[in-house]
Amino acid sequence: MRVGLFITCVNDTLYPRTGQAVVRLLERLGCEVDFPAEQSCCGQMHWNTGYGKQIEPLVRRFADTFAGYDAVVTASGSCGAMVRDNHPKAAARAADPTLPEAVAAVVPQVYDLSEFLVDVLGVTDVGAYFPHTVTYHPSCHSLRLMNLGDRPTTLLRNVRGLELRDLPGAEECCGFGGTFALKNPDVSAAMCADKVRHAVGTGAEVLCAADNSCLMHLGGTMGRQRSGVRTLHLAEILASTEEFPA
């Protein structure tokens, strides 16, 4: 199985360890992973902030870069949802009449990491070891747009040594919302305060999610509060072993 890794610009720039974890994990499970370096950004920030008409070149670049892979795997629910839900919409109003077809060809191959593991590879125990208490924040776009359901928590429950604690109010947004965090900083901080209170209240050592954008906001807040709880992307926990602990 030849997998194209869609790293996303945020992970590429700020969280390379998440990408490295995806590579290590998928190779451990027997996949051939490729990182096509022509990739850039999915255009989510532009789209969601009202600049959707500017993203045609990014949509074209994505469709061209990832054409021909058996699967395109990403470790960001919101970027995956951007491609799956909004690239077809952007293509439908593009100047280039061939874009809708190119997008339609690549979109069905796009998977979130946990979808790819559970649905395509048929694995729920990835052979990971992570002897820590963890609580999981489902992230709105992973939950409601990618419809990941219980895949992430099923994967976490099968990690050796890991104790999963339920997060109260798990399905509520953390308050990041991309540029929302800057445009409405007070409401964003109020939402984050509740999410962090719930996370810290579980007594877990690690707050895990399948989207580093939410974790940047949550981790930035918990760091400022000196809460002593760290954030980790799901991929890093699933890649963790005795030899390479996360």
Next chain:
Amino acid sequence: MSNGSAFLGLPAFPGAAREAVGNAQLRHNLRKATHTIRSKRAAVVGELDDWEELRAAGKAVKDHTLRHLDHYLVRLEEAVTAAGGHVHWAADADEANRIVTELVRATGGHDVVKVKSMATQEIGLNEALEAEGIRAYETDLAELIVQLGDDRPSHILVPAIHRNRSEIREIFLREMAAWGEPAPDDLTDEPRVLAEAARRHLRKRFLTAQVAVSGANFMVAETGTLVVVESEGNGRMCLTLPETLISVVGIEKVVPTWQDLAVFLQLLPRSSTGERMNPYTSMWTGVAPSDGPRNFHLVLLDNGRSRVLADEVGRQTLRCIRCSACLNVCPVYERAGGHAYGSVYPGPIGAILTPQLRGTTSELDASLPYASTLCGACYEVCPVAIDIPEVLVHLREQVVEGGGHRAERAAMKAAGWIFADPARLARVQRVAGRARRIVPRRLPGPGAAWTDTRDLPVPPEQSFRDWWAAERGRPTTPRSNP
């Protein structure tokens, strides 16, 4: 569109929300109330196996009706007229207010009793009547609390959601006497006692009123029947006791048949109050010789709706049945409160409806499409499947294209330029990596919005793409655009 004057001159959403976020009592009231209704809704929706089919049916009926709105409105007018009612067409708020004022004047009365109605609040009817010497009395308990408190509603279903019982007791003791029957001196803050005081205050009003003003939840085109769904019985009183009934209803409220109505009578109570069925459903068709009002007037209100209908993405907003399920699950509404939205329509539905009805020229209206994280909880619960996040993004495009946001437009253009070429992106990443030791704790200017409450992420020494190139020996910058 003109609007309830009480809402004019308000600050943009972020500023208004900042005040609400700092009000611990308000936060507590809102959290408690929204979570209670939210759980009730989830329970009664969860017990139906065919909820998704009902939801799809509701969407389909509304879409069909909106597609042929001209046809169904004319049918409705014919049926209402045939049943002895009078139909008036109002293009905007001013025209609707003028029609209602003249109709009330013609009766010789100076008082009207009101059934809770979003449409009359949207057009600022009470204020318009007041200016002409006619006093409107709200008879819904929560609307009464808002009116007595000289306050503004902050929720579609529960307009006084921002008030707790001790505040309500205080308002009743202070204000009831000026409006009629005073509150008893020994009034406590027990909900039962407060409701009893409101009943006594309103009773004489119901028995003596000559004119009632209502809205309607639905209008059935095939028979000309109007429908009001409510919980307290005040609506039933207003709709049956006075001689004259004037109903002001948005044109999108029409449904073709009774069979269509059946779908919404299942969707609405479960979505709004979290009940299987609401306590009072009043239906009337024109006038009857020996029962109910002798004169019935229907004022069909456009007030921007035709413009919304013309917008391919935005028109789904007109499917809204005002259940307020989206408010009760919205994490932004829960913390910002309803007043921050500066409109009688708060929450997610308000964030898409208000800017479409009023346009996005004012700072407040232009800020509303951004009052959301796009978390999607609203879309998930909407009984007529309005994709609120999709409309929000659509309206953000309109705001951006309408000018303004200069610094942001420049930043987005720069970001687009960087992302257009992975070689440029790689160079930016390397610069960020070298600056990792000097990431500041606080950013100046707009960046402070992040660093006021959060640490900045520290860029890694090496981006993923540089790591991959080093480890796997692939070129980092495969092709560079000119």
